[in-house]
Amino acid sequence: MMTGASAGMPVPDRLRAAVGADGIVTDPERLAGLSHDVAGPAGALPLCVVAPETLPALQRAVAAATESGLAIVPRGGGMSYTGGYAPSAEGSVLFDMSRLSAVAEIDTANRHAIVEAGCTWASLHDALRSTGFRPPSFGPLSGGASTVGGAVSHNAMFFGSGSAGSIAGSVLGLEVVLSDGRLLHTGVLRPEAVDALPHGPDPTGLFVGDCGAFGVKARIALRLAPVAGGEAFLSTAFDDPLAMLDAQTALAGRPGLGECFSFDRQAHRNILDRRIGFREKLGAVSGVARGTGGLARAARLPAEGLGFLERADYSLHLSVDGDDARHAAARAEALRAELAQRGGADLPDTIPRVTRARPFGPITALLGPRGENWLPVHGALGLARAAGCMAALQDRFQTVAGDMAEAGVTCTVLTVLAPRCVLVEPQFFWPDRLSPFHLAHATPEQVRLYRETPENPRARALVFELRNAAADILQAHGAAHMQIGRYYPLLSRLTPAQADIHRRIRAALDPDGRMNPGVLEG
Incomplete structure (x- = not known):
């Protein structure tokens, strides 16, 4: 239950002075909106939201919050569904990073870019468009709103993950504001230079996936790699979800695999519904020529439509990169032949082609096709464990199929391949208030x-029960989680030595316990 006692406290003068009058939000309605994530409201309203516009202002504001005895809760693009930026107790300050959003440096000669933490993946994509370079892992599906700092804090993945895995492998270094306002440089970043390699032991990894528990990310150095000279796409239908998952995991580590993701029957229904946003994306892509087979091919996509999804129970979608168009096509044909041997049947390649052509369009899938609420849960599973986990999830959902139908709850399971794991993400939809x-x-x-x-409290309660059951099944099969936040367990899954080191590191970086208390504590 969210409480609002913090909202009645005065904002410390030092905090107000650090960011200026236009950098402070105290209106209770806006506080509620900014601290409410996909899964629900914060445990308590923050005292205020601060939005620093410069690095020195961020440092001053963090120091002022700590000296005032307030908790520091970083917020990126606001796409969390695990309470990562939802304060769990009174007396907190929400740090909105949206005004620290610059692409500070693009150095293609030395293969790096430096961005401020509030830069969205869409903005970085636009800034790099003419350079012929991008990060190997170049953003989540929500990259139109998600920030680079938020994705690093959650260790997100999607675009490029077929070969590059999660964002962790693309991070070269960080600038992090610690709870006392000091600026820590990690990896290749130094105050006045960018090194070729980290010089000695590198703490960068401590801050990747930390959900803001160790400090506030200010700037991120990302690895750049040349964009492939050619792209190809393929989609394949399967009759059985476990056969499709076996085929998908068999492709792990294949050269040139960009994205490899799957949809099920319910996802097909959602896409086919005229109110969901993929159709708008399909129409818009006719103006995108580069890397999609040219204007003639792109212009045919809206006419071809998505009717083929009505005939497919399950579908697997791949983007494939190569040195040039012929090389990419040859790689795609080899993968197509292998999938056919595993029972796959060809589908039009519309979905992966459109997804890659316009990766960061407006986000319309935060609601279901008829305005339903949406809530996901996920786990990254070892390749050999994915099928067993999927079967267990199917069994669990089947036992409550009648209750789900009666309450209007539906579920779709998205899978996304990386070189050493597959992401399995059940997503629940149910009619409820906005x-x-x-x-x-x-x-x-x-x-x-x-x-x-x-x-619709009845349906909502069922969804949260199913979400927890799915999380238990995922964890029973050894799943790791990318945005741990305040939902997924961490300390309870560590060995005693690991947990002790974790606590000692956190205490050294944040001795007063001011940095996002409540995350990474389960």
Whole structure:
């Protein structure tokens, strides 16, 4: 239950002075919206939201919050579904990083880019478009709103993950503001230079996936690699989800594999519904020529449509990179032949082609096709464990299929391949009122259509029960999690030695316990 006692406390003068009057939010309604993530409201309203515009202002504000006895809760693009930026106790300051959003440096000769933590993946993509370079792992599906700092804090993945894995492998160094306001440089970053390699032991990895528990990320140095000279795409239908998953995991580590993801029947229904956003993306892609087979091919996509999904129970979608178009096509044909041997049947390649052509368009999938609330849960599983986990998830959902149908709850399971693991992400949809999160992030048309949807506590309770059951199944099969936040367990899964070192490191970096208390503590 969210409480609002913090909102009545005065904002310390030093904190107000650090960011200026236009960098402070105290309106309770805005505080509620900014601290509410996909899964629900914060445990308590923050005292205020601060939005620093410069690195010195960020340092001053962090130091002022600590000296005032306030907790420091970093917030990126606001796409968390594990409470990462949702304060769990009163007396906190939410640090909105959206004004620290510059692409500070692009150095293709030395293969790196430096961005401020509030830079979105879409902004970085646009800045790099003419250079012929990008990070090997170049953003999550939500990259139109998600920030680079947030993705590093969650160790996210999607675009490029077929070969590059999660964002961790693309991070060269960080500038992190510690709880006392000091600036820590890691990896290749130094105050006045960028080194070729980290000089000695490198603490960068401590801050990747830390959910802001160790410090506030200010700038990130990312590895750059040449964009492939050619792209090819393929989609394959399967009759059985476990056969499809076996085929997908067999492709792990293949050269040139960019993205490799799957949809099930419910996902197909959602896409085919005329109100979901993939159709808008499909129409817009006709103006995108580079890397998609040219204008003639792109212009045919809207006419070809998505009707083929009505005939497919399960579908696997691949983007494949190569030195040039012929090389990419040859790689794709080899993968197509292998998938055919495993029972796959060809589908039009519309979905991976459109997904790669416009990777960071407007986000419309935060609500279901009929305005349903959406809540995911995920786990990254070892390749050999994925099928057993998927079967267990299917069994669990089947036991409550009647309850789900009666409450209007549906579920789809997305899978995404990386070189050594596969991400399995059940996603639940149910009719319910729009939350402050939806009002802030849904499209104006979605808000207009669904603002008056009544509350549905019965369906909501069932979804949260199923989410917890799915998390238990994922963890029983050895899943790791990318955005641990305040939901997934951490300390309880560590050995005593690991847990002791974790606590000691956190205490050394944040001796007063001010940095995002409540995350990484389960």
